Amino acid sequence: MDDSSNSMLSPGNLFRDFTASIVVFLVALPLCLGIALASGAPLFSGLIAGIVGGIVVGSLSGSHTSVSGPAAGLTAVVSAQIANLETFDAFLLAVVVGGLIQIGLGIAKAGALSAFFPSSVIKGLLAAIGVILILKQIPHLFGHDTDPEGEMSFSQPDEETTFSELGTLIDGELHLGAAVIGLISLALLVFWDRTKPLKNSGVPGPLVVVLFGVALQALFATFGGSWSVGASHLVQIPVAESLSDFGSFLRLPDFSQWANPAVYIGGITIAIVASLETLLNLEATDKLDTQRRNSPPSRELLAQGVGNVTAGMIGGIPVTSVIIRSSVNVNSGARSKLSTISHGVLLLVCVGLFPAYLNMIPLSSLAAILLVTGFKLASPKLFKQMWSEGRYQFIPFFTTVAAIVLTDLLIGILIGLIISVLFILNSNLRRPIRRIVETHLDGDIIHIELADQVSFLNRAALDKVFTEAKRGTKVLIDASGSDYIDPDILSLIRDFKNNIGPAHGVSVSLRGFREKYELHDDIQFADYSTRELQSRITPDQVLTILRDGNQRFRTGHRISRDFGRQVGATATGQSPLAVILSCIDSRVPAELVFDLGIGDIFSVRVAGNVIGTKSLGSMEYGVAVAGAKLVVVLGHTRCGAVTSSVELFDQRADVEQASGCGHLHSIVTEIQQCIEPDQCRGIGEMTPEAKDACIDSVARKNVQRTVHEIITRSSAIRQAVDAGEAMVVGAMYDVKTGEIDFMIDQAVTAETTGNVNV
Secondary structure: OOHHHHOOOOHHHHHHHHHHHHHHHHHHHHHHHHHHHHHOOOHHHHHHHHHHHHHHHHHHOOOOOOEEEOOHHHHHHHHHHHHHHOOHHHHHHHHHHHHHHHHHHHHOOHHHHHHHOOHHHHHHHHHHHHHHHHHHHHHHHOOOOOOOOOOOOOEOOOOOEHHHHHHHHHOOOOOHHHHHHHHHHHHHHHHHHHOHHHHOOOOOHHHHHHHHHHHHHHHHHHHOHHHOOOHHHEOOOOOOOOHHHHHOOOOOOOHHHOOOHHHHHHHHHHHHHHHHHHHHHHHHHHHHOOOOOOOOHHHHHHHHHHHHHHHHHHOOOOOEEEHHHHHHHHHOOOOOOHHHHHHHHHHHHHHHHOHHHHOOOEHHHHHHHHHHHHHHHOOHHHHHHHHHOOHHHHHHHHHHHHHHHHOOHHHHHHHHHHHHHHHHHHHHHHOOEEEEEEEEOOEEEEEEEEOOEEOHHHHHHHHHHHHHOOOOOEEEEEOOOOOEEOHHHHHHHHHHHHHHHHHOOOEEEEEOOOHHHOOOOEOOOOOOOOHHHHHHOOHHHHHHHHHHHHHHHHHOOOOOOOHHHHHHHOOOOOOOOEEEEEOOOOOOOHHHHOOOOOOOEEEEEOHHHOOOHHHHHHHHHHHHHOOOOEEEEEEEOOOHHHHHHHHHHHHOOOHHHHHOOOOOHHHHHHHHOOOOOOOOOOHHHOOHHHHHHHHHHHHHHHHHHHHHHHHHHOHHHHHHHHOOOOEEEEEEEOOOOOOEEEEEEEEEOOOOHHHOOO
């Protein structure tokens, strides 16, 4: 990623960040006031928190898009602590203590806990905030402003609920002038966002909406009556008469309360709740970031701690990362944290110098901006996506949404986290292991792969798998991917390995356990070809092994092999089950397409899988000396050697002159004996489909001819076939699907050698 996209001073970012900061400032203004009002704190304390969150936290934060300030999720905590400490000044000391604790958490790298937040809860938080914005802003859009802006709880200070507040509109509790401004603002905002020239003009739609709302408000004031928008429907910033009067808005903590235990309890409460909300909102904001940048969570805790110490020292309520302002920031096109810092500067300058002008902004215009933001956060596309991810994602997601909407932000998040944890535990209880039945050379093996974390909660499920193992079963317990195994589980495995398994005729093998667990690798079955296995297996059984291996290869269920152990086990000798004569084509590695291990086959490779003196000698050694039970001639579709041979045949060209290779003649001559004169005439003029069909037909005939030549020219292999100790079969590998088609009808066995002309 280009570093310039992260720089505050990049020329490409300056304009975007500044325009975004204006929109965030306009949205933050009523929210800061409303949250302070809902918390029972002085109105100006909310503005102080917004200024500190923008300038102080924004400067120290490692996030490029997160915006900090007073948070709706803390209203209940702030209100309770102010009541408990009896004075606001004593509460400010608790805010300072909470900030110091957050600084300590940041230094201790406690932000790493954010990695454990389930994504379903994070997405649920985003959607819930969107739903709440829609429900809460509809009354403000129509001029019903009894509930303060920024209040997010289901039960409201005006003794209404989120839903009953909507019902008041039906009863006619709306303001005509404010409603007209709100509806026009909403229409203008949607029109601006959907009109490309306007959207790309660089002028933010929300700013236009606010200016238009101020103009309409001034116009309606001349109409009088129900058209006139009164102060209760406008932004209401405390106005200082002088500089000294402005300074009186600032408050110092009551340090005389330093020995009051309630101060420290309040500080701990604020630190825990503010940190949890910050980390959740930070994760959610990173998911909104169009550049998908990751913010350092521990640094964010440190920044929030410094911000809360600063806010507490000058009379502000606690700050956290806040999702509403952060989402507005992202949607407005912010590129760096310059937007966050600038919005704090705008709050400071405008609140200090131009409060009278800010008090002309209608709340219904701001409600339109937040309403559109809500629709973007709670889009139907997000709900559809979570539904498609299954119930283990959708139910925690939807529960989080419902819980936040029907209670408040903090309680809803905790409910969402609890439900998500329960689903995770349920998933682990149901599937603490991966149980696979694998067909090895020595028969079926129940392969049990333990999870990376195996706790005592998984004991019942694992015990059930052990109990269901039937007599004569071979079981492999694989801990290769496990980072931690509970002592109770280790005790269960030891008991099953040493006592229960043998008593019930179950052979138990172990693999991948760490040395500290004192369970050593012990494999009691053959997952590679041994002399004993080779001596008792039949050619038909080897053919079945190869077929099953190809099916595993195609379906992605390849056997998990310990190649290191196989290397050591085969170091003293080899006992291959089959000899595979295949083409040198890089797309057809025999061991892989048959899902085989080290030492299972002899692999002979030559262009066009044709027979020559040396390749035939290698195959004779594999059957007559090494004891292989099966010979497979493996051709493949779209074979390059066959294609070249057919084209040279059609052109009647000399091999060496055409290719520059002096030793290809013997290979091409072998393949060309399988071409019928009229079969591929004019191959250069054929359609791709017809050409492929012609080439594949010649390749198949070439395989059949090679099978015949092996029996005809090798008395050693023919004698093994006559004795029933070997079989020769052709096969075609499809390079598009990975499937191998065995030509069983043309296989050479003890019963069919009499039909082969030798």
